[in-house]
Amino acid sequence: MIEFKLPSLGADMDKGKLLEWRVKPGDPVKRGDIVAVVDTSKVAVDVEIWNDGTVYQLIAQPGVTIPVGTVIATLLAPGETVEAAEAERRSRPSPPAEAVAAEAAPVAAAAAPAVAAGERRRVSPVARRRAAELGVDAETVAGTGPHGSVTLEDVERAAAAAKAAPAVPADVQAEKQAEMRRAIAAAMSRSKREIPHYYLSELVPLQAATDWLAAENAKRSLTERLLMASLFLKAVALACVKYPDMNGLYREGRFEPGASVHVGVAVSLRQGGLIAPAIHEAAKKTLTQLMRDLTDLVKRTRAGSLRSSEMSDPTITVTNLGDQGVDAVFGVIYPPQVALVGFGRVEERPCVIEGGLRIIPAVTASLAADHRVSDGHRGALFLAEIRRLMQQPETL
Amino acid sequence: MTDDEIRAIVFQTLKTIAPELEESDLQPDRLLRDQVDLDSMDWLNFLVALHQRLKVEIPEADYRKLTTLNTVVAYLASKGV
Numbered sequence: 001m002i003e004f005k006l007p008s009l010g011a012d013m014d015k016g017k018l019l020e021w022r023v024k025p026g027d028p029v030k031r032g033d034i035v036a037v038v039d040t041s042k043v044a045v046d047v048e049i050w051n052d053g054t055v056y057q058l059i060a061q062p063g064v065t066i067p068v069g070t071v072i073a074t075l076l077a078p079g080e081t082v083e084a085a086e087a088e089r090r091s092r093p094s095p096p097a098e099a100v101a102a103e104a105a106p107v108a109a110a111a112a113p114a115v116a117a118g119e120r121r122r123v124s125p126v127a128r129r130r131a132a133e134l135g136v137d138a139e140t141v142a143g144t145g146p147h148g149s150v151t152l153e154d155v156e157r158a159a160a161a162a163k164a165a166p167a168v169p170a171d172v173q174a175e176k177q178a179e180m181r182r183a184i185a186a187a188m189s190r191s192k193r194e195i196p197h198y199y200l201s202e203l204v205p206l207q208a209a210t211d212w213l214a215a216e217n218a219k220r221s222l223t224e225r226l227l228m229a230s231l232f233l234k235a236v237a238l239a240c241v242k243y244p245d246m247n248g249l250y251r252e253g254r255f256e257p258g259a260s261v262h263v264g265v266a267v268s269l270r271q272g273g274l275i276a277p278a279i280h281e282a283a284k285k286t287l288t289q290l291m292r293d294l295t296d297l298v299k300r301t302r303a304g305s306l307r308s309s310e311m312s313d314p315t316i317t318v319t320n321l322g323d324q325g326v327d328a329v330f331g332v333i334y335p336p337q338v339a340l341v342g343f344g345r346v347e348e349r350p351c352v353i354e355g356g357l358r359i360i361p362a363v364t365a366s367l368a369a370d371h372r373v374s375d376g377h378r379g380a381l382f383l384a385e386i387r388r389l390m391q392q393p394e395t396l
Numbered sequence: 397m398t399d400d401e402i403r404a405i406v407f408q409t410l411k412t413i414a415p416e417l418e419e420s421d422l423q424p425d426r427l428l429r430d431q432v433d434l435d436s437m438d439w440l441n442f443l444v445a446l447h448q449r450l451k452v453e454i455p456e457a458d459y460r461k462l463t464t465l466n467t468v469v470a471y472l473a474s475k476g477v
């Protein structure tokens with residue numbers, strides 16, 4: 001029998017609220033299938049399963065808040081029989097369900113008074129997304145769909161009603177904000193406490209990249225156009241391949257280099273707060289593919305429909321605060337990662353080139369990295385590699 | 397399409413990108429990016445949405461003409477939408 005535990009969806013998550021199951025006992029599942037939706041303090045996440053098998057028991061109840069690492073479901077491994085699974089379950093000292101139940105009641109009761117504690121509340125995915133956009137707590141909306149499920153119309157009606165009487169949802173929104181702020185604070189405090197950061201910066205000339213991008217975008221339709229950010233992501237990913245000590249996770253006293261480069265992209269939420277989900281295998285993707293992924297990721301982050309692997313997988317993070325107008329950004333590493341690359345504003349600056357003064361577009365790239373894993377010398381080489389790659393945009 | 401109709405569509409489109417925006421907050425002759433929190437991804441999404449809604453091509457070289465609500469409306473009007 002395979003135990004499926006609630007995964008950590010980032011360093012700032014120690015518990016999550018199960019919103020709904022997307023599978024039922026008896027369903028066959030494959031690795032990567034979405035089996036549940038879990039609300040972190042930041043966003044609702046589609047949780048993927050990590051094994052092939054058949055769903056046996058759903059242990060956690062929707063509406064319940066659960067600590068990370070709790071067994072929330074069990075699966076039969078391929079070829080395993082129910083009898084074998086039952087025998088294995090009986091031989092275990094303590095049934096995992098009790099741990100879940102202990103955490104259960106208050107949250108469910110407070111959130112959805114119309115539904116008995118622990119009872120499953122059905123909210124269609126489209127309604128949930130719309131609710132996230134409108135700032136409505138889908139769990140508190142009265143459902144008029146089949147079996148009392150919450151439909152898109154219910155959410156929109158609730159949002160309209162909320163506008164007429166803003167007091168309660170403002171509180172919900174403020175509490176959600178406060179919770180997200182606490183989660184970010186906890187992760188960043190941990191980072192500053194545990195990670196001996198060092199910081200470097202490098203001015204990266206962008207004349208070649210700007211010219212190449214203008215020529216390339218002139219050939220492309222509006223929907224296929226590239227942003228400079230996609231070049232930055234690719235350059236960072238390729239530099240990670242060459243300098244693997246910037247790419248990976250530091251856990252239990254040792255560094256595990258990433259097998260692939262999954263670049264976390266810091267996405268600010270309009271209502272405040274920040275999420276940095278991953279673009280998988282960034283070093284292997286074309287700029288067109290990276291740009292599509294980036295557009296999609298930003299859209300889904302803001303709509304609240306991320307996948308668990310995107311939340312838990314990043315091996316390095318890139319932040320691009322230059323759009324908001326700063327010269328440079330010196331970031332706080334997102335644990336257990338070991339490096340963060342920041343890009344400031346792309347701007348025309350005076351540069352000395354071959355003995356002459358020229359005005360060219362340039363950006364300040366910065367690196368925050370972990371001294372437990374690398375030294376400033378390696379960091380400098382890594383930034384120099386990013387600078388070098390940005391001079392050859394056609395090779396990205 | 398009249399300028400007022402174009403203006404209404406531009407504003408609606410902008411509001412899908414920045415839902416917190418109120419029409420009364422927006423001064424039509426001030427720089428949009430000074431008044432609305434738009435990063436380059438938001439800006440691209442805004443133009444893509446206008447392109448899809450109004451079936452108008454907007455070359456990147458024309459971005460610099462699109463600075464305020466008024467100039468965006470005038471640009472779209474000049475494209476015959």
